[in-house]
Amino acid sequence: MGYLGILGALITLTGALFILFAAVGLLRMPDIYNRIQAGTKATTLGSMLTLLGIGLIHPAWLLKIALLIIFVFVSNPVSSHVLGRAAHHIRVPLSSRTVKDQLAESESSSTNEQEVSE
């Protein structure tokens, strides 16, 4: 294993660390929305770094790794968006620390307000 291998191992370790933080977040966050935030997002930087590190250890795989990263990038936000949207639709309660829920506000006040942005 040359320098590239050691660098790859370090990058993979960093990625694993981010996934560990996400696991801690999954346990500590108060409600489903914050858990989605902490949990599913680790796949962005965490798995990106893990895959990139593996790619550096085996440079022949780099292109396929790039393809894997793109697939994670495309599928990950869609799944967490769908989970969050479904949770809000069936009215999973937000935690008591939530300060604002403008989606519920605009759903109850039947779209009478014409807001001008900017």
Add this chain to the structure above:
Amino acid sequence: MKIKGIIVVFFVLLAIWLILNGTADMPVVLIGAGLSLFLSLVLCSKCSVFNEIRISFRALVYTFMYLGVFISELVKSNFDVARRVLSPALPINPGIVKAETRLKSRMGRMILANSITLTPGTFTIDVIGDTFYIHCVHIEGDDTEKYAQSIVRKFEKYLEVLYG
């Protein structure tokens, strides 16, 4: 005019095929080209989403600028969420805020919503009309409108050039 969409999908499919096969042998390339052509014709004959991609030099430059902004935001917000999760007091201030978007194309909106979702600390819960409803782990400051707009604007100015 669906020709552009078919061409874009054809080249994307062909690139994926070639990367997965890992060779440039003639039979492999020909089978891939045939399959990509067939699939792009079948998939894109009724779908116009890919026509919204603009292909120009300016778009290429903005793609790289967008990727740069996106990756720096990704790293910054990952550290931010890690710090919040690890600190004993759990300093979060969650809430759902709304933000208007200026983007009109479906492709641009999809990429904007996905960028917001991929950046930790914020994720798009719903899109109704022009309004994005975004869940944030920590709403900063008292002015929620301004904060919500700032999330959207970060990516919007690049996507506006790319997809309109």
